[in-house]
Amino acid sequence: xxxxxxxxxxxxxxxxxxxxxxxxxxxxxxxxxxxxxxxxxxxxxxxxxxxxxxxxxxxxxxxxxxxxxxxxxxxxxxxxxxx
Numbered sequence: 001x002x003x004x005x006x007x008x009x010x011x012x013x014x015x016x017x018x019x020x021x022x023x024x025x026x027x028x029x030x031x032x033x034x035x036x037x038x039x040x041x042x043x044x045x046x047x048x049x050x051x052x053x054x055x056x057x058x059x060x061x062x063x064x065x066x067x068x069x070x071x072x073x074x075x076x077x078x079x080x081x082x083x
Contacts, residue, residue, distance in 0.1 A: 008019040018025075018033075025033075038044045055061055062070075 010017045
């Protein structure tokens, strides 16, 4: 790993965050970090629960395969391999 590949922590008045190269923070770790932050905030957690319940009630969930199919169709990628 390159010595310049370090984690940068931002702690300013209007912005907080962590910047890191993908070799240090995987996509899965990043998603877990975002989930942790969102679920640590009681207001956001309540809003998320409310949205999930409403979505379940309205049966608005779309399977991932269907989302992928629709996206490919919209982008006209149905016959092209992933880049």
